Amino acid sequence: MTAQFNRITLIGIGLIGSSLAHDIKRLGLANEIVVATRSAETLKRAEELKLGDRYTTSSAEAVKDADLVIVSVPVGASESVAKEIAGTLKPGTIVTDVGSTKASVIAQMQPHMPSHVHFIAGHPIAGTEKSGPDAGFPGLFQGRWCILTPLEGTDPVALKTLRSFWEALGSRVDEMDAQHHDKVLAIVSHLPHLIAYNIVGTADDLETVTESEVIKYSASGFRDFTRLAASDPTMWRDVCLHNRDAILEMLARFSEDLAYLQRAIRWGEGDKIFELFTRTRAIRRSIVQAGQDVDAPDFGRPHPLEKK
Amino acid sequence: MTAQFNRITLIGIGLIGSSLAHDIKRLGLANEIVVATRSAETLKRAEELKLGDRYTTSSAEAVKDADLVIVSVPVGASESVAKEIAGTLKPGTIVTDVGSTKASVIAQMQPHMPSHVHFIAGHPIAGTEKSGPDAGFPGLFQGRWCILTPLEGTDPVALKTLRSFWEALGSRVDEMDAQHHDKVLAIVSHLPHLIAYNIVGTADDLETVTESEVIKYSASGFRDFTRLAASDPTMWRDVCLHNRDAILEMLARFSEDLAYLQRAIRWGEGDKIFELFTRTRAIRRSIVQAGQDVDAPDFGRPHPLEKK
Known part of the structure; x- marks a missing residue:
């Protein structure tokens, strides 16, 4: 060639x-x-x-x-x-x-x-x-x-x-165009990273739950977020500072939706919660079908007894 | 035996x-x-x-x-x-x-x-x-x-x-004791699932970014969240309804921290952002050291040319 x-x-x-x-x-x-x-x-x-x-x-x-x-x-x-x-x-x-x-x-x-x-x-x-x-x-x-x-x-x-x-x-x-790119990436990449960094920070700051407990029991969900939250701090600081408007817009949407979910939990509105938790499954399926993620359970993380 | x-x-x-x-x-x-x-x-x-x-x-x-x-x-x-x-x-x-x-x-x-x-x-x-x-x-x-x-x-x-x-x-x-369990799990498991469901819902609802774009570009972070958000809706609805108080407490902490981060982004406070993004790396390392996650990049997801 x-x-x-x-x-x-x-x-x-x-x-x-x-x-x-x-x-x-x-x-x-x-x-x-x-x-x-x-x-x-x-x-x-x-x-x-x-x-x-x-x-x-x-x-x-x-x-x-x-x-x-x-x-x-x-x-x-x-x-x-x-x-x-x-x-x-x-x-x-x-x-x-x-x-x-x-x-x-x-x-x-x-x-x-x-x-x-x-x-x-x-x-x-x-x-x-x-x-x-x-x-x-x-x-x-x-x-x-x-x-x-x-x-x-x-x-x-x-x-x-x-x-x-x-x-x-x-x-x-x-x-x-660049503006559209920045909006798309704000939701598919920048917000996920911010949220991941944020939740890991929240867990780190708790007084009632020890860091040792967070680490030991992290396989129940938390550890997924720690991967993104281990990304390069300089790179991600710069992203936050240089895509400010799109990120703030997506953050506002996210927080609004979270307040809705929070309220549904407070008032025991199981049907609203169930509706959200159901439609999110479809997006996962589409991502796997599009070849953008593995279909294997748990991202294909090795389990001790699995055949390789 | x-x-x-x-x-x-x-x-x-x-x-x-x-x-x-x-x-x-x-x-x-x-x-x-x-x-x-x-x-x-x-x-x-x-x-x-x-x-x-x-x-x-x-x-x-x-x-x-x-x-x-x-x-x-x-x-x-x-x-x-x-x-x-x-x-x-x-x-x-x-x-x-x-x-x-x-x-x-x-x-x-x-x-x-x-x-x-x-x-x-x-x-x-x-x-x-x-x-x-x-x-x-x-x-x-x-x-x-x-x-x-x-x-x-x-x-x-x-x-x-x-x-x-x-x-x-x-x-x-x-x-x-059961109360302590419920607080620990609220942060290491219930909140991560809620947040994951929520962000996938937010992305699904956007008018300015199409679902097709979310799916195509999901490898930039978003896809990680879709895994948790593909979990059983009945099981997770029940968790929300049956660990309400601890979940609401952790959600409040999370939202408070997110507001702090949001404000730092709005005002261009790079040092505050950098500080958070740096300390979260340590928790990832501890989780890997404790054997609760793989050290391989990207959860060990297969990449096309990698040697198995």
Whole structure:
């Protein structure tokens, strides 16, 4: 297979950046991978893991002669990266990102991008709760969706090239405007993370129930939330700060619904409770049918006596 | 191994009842298993699955000559079961249950129990989101905790026998009073389920985000919640109605904390958000260390290219 790009530069080499590195290498999508990250320590680890061909702590240096630049940093760092790389991008380079919020990333980066490059923001809907260059693995994007949020005037050829890149990783690609992306992700991703962090915090603060009890009996539901609540704090702080309006809107809806449920519990309205608890099952089935989750009970967590 | 009991009667043969049947048979804990359930259809399925040795839709009939009776029904059905079996229990029988709320089950059952039996309420902290007799499997209780809530005057020998039963299934056994159990479970189990049901309901009701979008992009967090929200609606309705006070207390704490987080997001207080998102990681680590969850990323969900 001919490499799709001569040089791909990865700025940021955490879970997403390192997973990209594994796949670009595995699939031969570039002749050369340049890895850039601000932290010398992380860069060293990336080199030990052989994630790229060249390594630098200078983003400006890293993007020279790159055909594709993928920025995988906490969304709050987008503007500083854009400023750093603006002066050294060659004409025709495609610059994209993988951030969880899109309107903010576009607002931070687009004004700094020279007119001779193609900036197209993007967001692969994939990940785990782990972070750092050791967390990446080949195939993370396989079967997952990637959302691109092109702007008016985005070059259709560059867009097509970027789509092909994600498709080569096994992803399916959707396009939508950044505002809509941010609303969708507020409900499917940002709110779930916030709620998970919040409930784990609530449990941690109780006086009547000990932390040891919370831990011992967590298999009854709680442990599910602790996975999301173990995600990278910097990344998620930035998401909260950079998708504020959509998150606050979804939080308000959630709280309103929760107050309704709370009232039904207080007044013993079993029929209202039952109605909610019934229709939520259908969504689970649809998610499994769409190949977006496993059908195995308990997420397929191993049980001691199960045959593997 | 000598059977621990001559006859064990299982009343209710859903996820927990059928898992008990698998383990009692596998471990030879009884010479005879009697299966009772109100639904003729479920009973037929239990028989097809060879879960017991005798099958009946009459609980009164089923408990005759039983040495151990385990009631595994939605907690709201506890009183009617107690009334049905009261007249046919032989002296010395141990009667227990597996319900998720304990004060209510005791209040429903204890008054009907004849003085010649040993009633000790219990709750194995184990399960999956699946329900029905097909959902059970051997080893469900292995490595999980089981909480017993003996009363003043509970016979110590009967209590010891019941402990040994759960230990034979691989569980570790704790004892506490029913009120404390209900508070602990409200935070580690009932609240997580309520929150999960609620957020899935909120997503289902949105006008600006389609159900298809929620499903496609659910791998970004949302799908985790749909597992709990696919749990048995009757069982969870009953939990809400029968652990009302503790659940309302925990809901109030949760909502208060969520309002604090919401305010921090609104005012851009990144430090407060970061502080919460950092300390929640520690609890995840403790749960994994305690053997109550897997360390594998993403609950060990299979990724296409992973080596098995």
